[in-house]
Amino acid sequence: MGGLEEEKHARYIVSVEKKKDDFEALVIEHLRMNGAYWGLTTLDLLNKIGAIDADGVVSWVMECQDKDCGGFAGNSGHDPHLLYTLSAVQVLALLDRFDVLDIEKVSDYVAGLQNEDGSFSGDMWGEIDTRFSYCAICCLSLLGRLSKINVEKAVNYIVSCKNLDGGFGSIPGGESHAGQIFCCVGALAITGSLHYVDRDLLGWWLCERQCKDGGLSGRPEKLADVCYSWWVLSSLVMIDRVHWIDKEKLTRFILNCQDNDNGGISDRPDNAVDVFHTFFGVAGLSLMEYPGLKSIDPAYALPVDVVNRIFFRK
Amino acid sequence: MPSSVDEVDRIPLSARPEWSDVRPVPQDDGPNPVAPIAYRDDFRETMDYFRALYLADERSRRAVDLTTEAIGMNPGNYTVWHFRRVVLESLNADFHEERDFLDRMTMRNAKNYQIWHHRRWLAEKLGPEVANKELEFTKSILDLDAKNYHAWSHRQWVLQSLGGWENELDYCCMLLEDDIFNNSAWNQRYFVITRSPLLGGLQAMRDSEVGYTTEAILANPPNESPWRYLRGLYKGDASQLISDNRVSELCLKVLKTSNSCQFALGLLLDLLCYGFQPSEELRAVVEALRNSEQDTVSSNLAATVCLILEITDPMRSNYWAWRRNNLPSQVR
Numbered sequence: 001m002g003g004l005e006e007e008k009h010a011r012y013i014v015s016v017e018k019k020k021d022d023f024e025a026l027v028i029e030h031l032r033m034n035g036a037y038w039g040l041t042t043l044d045l046l047n048k049i050g051a052i053d054a055d056g057v058v059s060w061v062m063e064c065q066d067k068d069c070g071g072f073a074g075n076s077g078h079d080p081h082l083l084y085t086l087s088a089v090q091v092l093a094l095l096d097r098f099d100v101l102d103i104e105k106v107s108d109y110v111a112g113l114q115n116e117d118g119s120f121s122g123d124m125w126g127e128i129d130t131r132f133s134y135c136a137i138c139c140l141s142l143l144g145r146l147s148k149i150n151v152e153k154a155v156n157y158i159v160s161c162k163n164l165d166g167g168f169g170s171i172p173g174g175e176s177h178a179g180q181i182f183c184c185v186g187a188l189a190i191t192g193s194l195h196y197v198d199r200d201l202l203g204w205w206l207c208e209r210q211c212k213d214g215g216l217s218g219r220p221e222k223l224a225d226v227c228y229s230w231w232v233l234s235s236l237v238m239i240d241r242v243h244w245i246d247k248e249k250l251t252r253f254i255l256n257c258q259d260n261d262n263g264g265i266s267d268r269p270d271n272a273v274d275v276f277h278t279f280f281g282v283a284g285l286s287l288m289e290y291p292g293l294k295s296i297d298p299a300y301a302l303p304v305d306v307v308n309r310i311f312f313r314k
Numbered sequence: 315m316p317s318s319v320d321e322v323d324r325i326p327l328s329a330r331p332e333w334s335d336v337r338p339v340p341q342d343d344g345p346n347p348v349a350p351i352a353y354r355d356d357f358r359e360t361m362d363y364f365r366a367l368y369l370a371d372e373r374s375r376r377a378v379d380l381t382t383e384a385i386g387m388n389p390g391n392y393t394v395w396h397f398r399r400v401v402l403e404s405l406n407a408d409f410h411e412e413r414d415f416l417d418r419m420t421m422r423n424a425k426n427y428q429i430w431h432h433r434r435w436l437a438e439k440l441g442p443e444v445a446n447k448e449l450e451f452t453k454s455i456l457d458l459d460a461k462n463y464h465a466w467s468h469r470q471w472v473l474q475s476l477g478g479w480e481n482e483l484d485y486c487c488m489l490l491e492d493d494i495f496n497n498s499a500w501n502q503r504y505f506v507i508t509r510s511p512l513l514g515g516l517q518a519m520r521d522s523e524v525g526y527t528t529e530a531i532l533a534n535p536p537n538e539s540p541w542r543y544l545r546g547l548y549k550g551d552a553s554q555l556i557s558d559n560r561v562s563e564l565c566l567k568v569l570k571t572s573n574s575c576q577f578a579l580g581l582l583l584d585l586l587c588y589g590f591q592p593s594e595e596l597r598a599v600v601e602a603l604r605n606s607e608q609d610t611v612s613s614n615l616a617a618t619v620c621l622i623l624e625i626t627d628p629m630r631s632n633y634w635a636w637r638r639n640n641l642p643s644q645v646r
Contacts, residue, residue, distance in 0.1 A: 029341070029361070030391040077341070077365055078393040125396065127431045164504065164546030170463070173470055173509060175501035177463060203633075208538060210629050220497040220538040222461065244633040
């Protein structure tokens with residue numbers, strides 16, 4: 001088994017195979033904004049984002065903005081939502097095109113989704129989940145507008161979702177899950193609130209996610225999945241405990257999930273690939289400093305140079 | 315994913331007379347699609363018609379029916395669900411009927427965020443009268459996948475917002491009888507004993523729960539969840555943890571019968587770090603587990619435990635080495 005098939009993954013991202021009966025293609029139309037973020041960030045990590053028609057992407061992103069409320073939708077003609085607003089801002093960050101944004105308008109949309117108890121709704125329909133706390137905090141931080149929300153309440157809500165095992169769930173009392181942990185730890189990191197995390201306890205829970213096959217799972221007694229190479233790993237990096245997992249075994253697990261012929265990475269070896277898992281596999285390798293990849297910021301989930309460009313410019 | 319007319323060949327919308335007044339609106343992918351997508355013809359047509367109604371804000375019965383078709387083909391499309399809610403509210407629809415529709419959709423798409431959120435929206439409208447029905451329904455989903463995160467979140471919301479706590483602890487027992495390794499069920503157990511208004515809270519429940527957990531561990535020692543649960547029962551109270559004989563005896567029993575169970579050693583390590591004084595028997599059992607080829611010897615039992623774990627749990631050897639190098643001073 002060889003190394004990372006950089007060329008093939010880049011080609012896979014740039015043109016997803018056109019299969020008429022591929023149902024998987026149908027189901028992601030409404031979340032194309034997420035797909036754009038996963039695809040473009042992967043290309044940037046592979047040092048291949050130059051292949052993209054940046055202007056075309058930017059104008060499409062702006063088409064997805066709701067002109068009234070300022071939020072972004074998953075695709076043009078869809079309703080705005082926090083998930084896609086974050087991805088839109090991340091895509092614009094990657095392409096260094098914040099100039100097209102009415103920053104006040106977007107930030108007001110995001111800030112308007114905070115609830116009395118500090119939590120965030122995904123959109124006007126009121127679904128609450130710590131994923132949305134992360135989306136809001138990450139987005140506002142990139143835009144330099146964290147002050148528009150009540151940060152203390154936001155942090156308190158996240159802390160109320162902390163469990164006895166040191167992990168975090170989607171709501172208070174919700175089972176600790178690596179995806180939710182990434183969101184909560186990321187939000188706490190961005191707001192300078194990592195002191196609320198019991199790093200040793202959580203670090204141990206996270207390193208216990210490493211399975212015999214070297215991959216990482218999201219919860220006890222569940223199977224390894226490449227996407228947890230991101231959720232678990234970035235959390236470990238943020239709390240400075242990444243040396244508690246076996247990096248070599250994890251690297252081999254991710255590489256084993258590649259489609260060596262057609263490119264792309266799947267959730268586990270020999271399964272079908274998709275853009276989502278390709279991104280998280282490459283991002284996980286980047287966190288482990290795999291040669292040839294750009295460094296990725298564990299909290300913002302964007303290349304480090306992109307994050308630096310934003311924050312040093314202020 | 316089959317639409318609502320599974321068995322019958324679908325008639326294109328363009329061929330249905332009741333749709334002849336609508337001009338379908340195609341998806342605008344932009345000049346250079348970032349993530350180009352291949353469409354199935356009938357899906358494309360359904361979404362084109364949906365877009366027409368959505369842009370015209372047509373709140374009619376046929377709009378609901380169209381969202382049913384669109385959802386059937388792609389239940390992840392959140393805009394379709396939004397529009398469905400808007401239309402249902404405008405039409406003052408029968409929410410019980412909607413619940414039946416949703417039950418069917420959820421069975422087929424149990425990991426879909428939009429469906430569960432729609433379910434919550436509906437349940438909020440219907441109120442406490444559906445509490446038991448919602449618990450029954452999530453149970454039917456959990457029967458198929460006992461770790462479905464969405465189902466658990468929804469169940470927790472139902473309990474806290476609409477009630478129904480009476481049988482929840484029993485339900486956890488049932489799930490754990492089915493699969494003692496089910497981390498979600500252990501989490502729910504903790505949820506119930508700490509939040510149920512019908513039980514006495516953690517302090518009151520601790521004694522019986524320690525008994526329950528100990529039995530579970532002895533039946534299957536290499537099971538992460540109950541070991542964590544046990545620690546959780548003493549949350550913040552290290553002195554109680556080390557003074558409850560059942561905990562140290564559990565470690566002893568497991569170590570005697572299971573070949574160096576990681577979790578037993580890990581808990582023993584925590585006890586020692588909290589100041590627990592091990593018996594001679596416990597010392598002897600641990601010593602016996604030590605790899606005789608190990609160079610490093612230690613009179614410190616905690617350090618010995620770490621050394622054993624560094625060998626028997628090599629994937630996490632850095633963690634155990636860190637524990638060994640960070641033992642509390644009084645334990646060194």
